[in-house]
Amino acid sequence: MEQSRALPTEVDLSRPSAARVYDYFLGGAHNFEIDRQLAEQIAAMTPNLADTMRAGRAFLRRAVAELTRLGVDQFLDIGSGIPTVGNVHEVAQAINPEARIVYVDIDPVAVAHSRSILEDNPRTAVVQADVRDPAYIIAEAKKTGLVDFSRPVGVLLAGVVHFVPDDDDPERLMAVLRDAVAPGSYLVISHSTYEDQPQEMLDAQKLSARTATEITLRSKAAVTAFFGDWELLEPGVVHMPLWRPDSPDDVDDNPARFGAFGGVGRKPT
Template sequence: MTRPSWAPEGIDLDRPSASRVYDYFVGGMHNFEIDRQLALQIEAFTPNVAETMRANRDLLRRCVRFLVDAGINQFLDIGSGIPTVGNVHEVAQGRDPSARVVYVDIDPVAVAHSRAILDGDPRTAVIQADVRQPDVILADPQVRKLIDFDEPVAVLLLGVLHFVGNDADPRGCVAALRDAVASGSYLAITHATFDGQPTEVLEAQKLSGRTSTEIVLRAKDEIAAYFDGWSLMEPGLVHLPLWRPDNPDDIYSAPEQSGAYAGVARKNSVEAAP
């Protein structure tokens, strides 16, 4: 296999990567045949998985556009994966060329690919860190170089908190991020749920417990608690396709099949949603 420029030396191309599998599901080009084979196996067991991942990526685009239009030009994307097709910096800088983005991921494969892809872009940075250690993220020199915490910032936690077990205090992690950002900042969360999910999805979640990335499905009320100290914007905490769709036709007949909730909130805001 010819090694592309975005796959630096030291990355094993003979083993599938969770980040590259996600890239494949959302229509990206940063994946290999071995990743696609694993994706097909996953899809055979849980047919809605690709639809869920695409719904999450579509939500990311809508969310970033909303945030830029609300005046945000700096983003901290935690649990970012590979910055593939339609990612935060592309959407944000397409609307505001001054936008700055720091990508954060715990996966060394995702970080290595990301650094190769973003090399030469002075308005982006990539760091390897764990959402369960918000103080480490906030103190990182690359974060401090690009993000001015005296000004509003958008903290994106899209599809990451369901990998944080209750013993790691995910609410406390979000609260630490809340306390670090200025008034007028925003928080965006998407989170997998067991609400309304078929048996096969719940069984797949049990299998994830055998890996290092166990998924913790949570109820709507548990997810809503992450927004303590923030003011949820309309339409509140809803299934992914229901959060400010670009077109009413984009809402399919059973939005709960997306298997996840989404919400965006503003710190110390009493204003109505734009």
């Protein structure tokens, strides 16, 4: 995809964008030369990274399928990204066609493409917002009429909280989200880590500083703390492939190489 007049006006083409770099790694078409250059540079340093991103999508798919089977029929997907194969609405609505999803992303390309592919899906909506403003996200999600906050909601934060630096107080924003939802709601988090990582992976993460959204790697303890006092579903916060794999083949010989933890928590009733 190259610059065209159809693009949303706020697209910044002077810097790579995390959403477009991610799209490139997943084989999507919604990226620009500046994104591809950064992606290739990161890929040359860490050949594992495309696998990491696919493992992240696979974790999200398994978590959404599990929550839908547990009866969750409304989702708030924050940092949803540029639509790609196996989107949350596809996974959830394949199990429950009535499931409703509000997608939220800060990136104008992600938002514009999400809107265009979801035009014909009345049980989805797209909001452009910053995860650092959770009160605004909740208010906008309410306005869509798709999420009833008096009932359990699946709040998805897949690969997004690591874009919130410590200075922006991620603990506070997580607390606001946890407080806004009804008992019986679930929180799905995946988050990059420095634990058990080779130095080249850590060096590649530093390149994210060139995007508008730099990554902050965190420990397992810090990721676990984002769930507050919620009950963690088995097996807890683990390297992503270890979270309820569909088959033993899903579990890599070295699940730590994916460089991110995943977990699902439930708000006590």
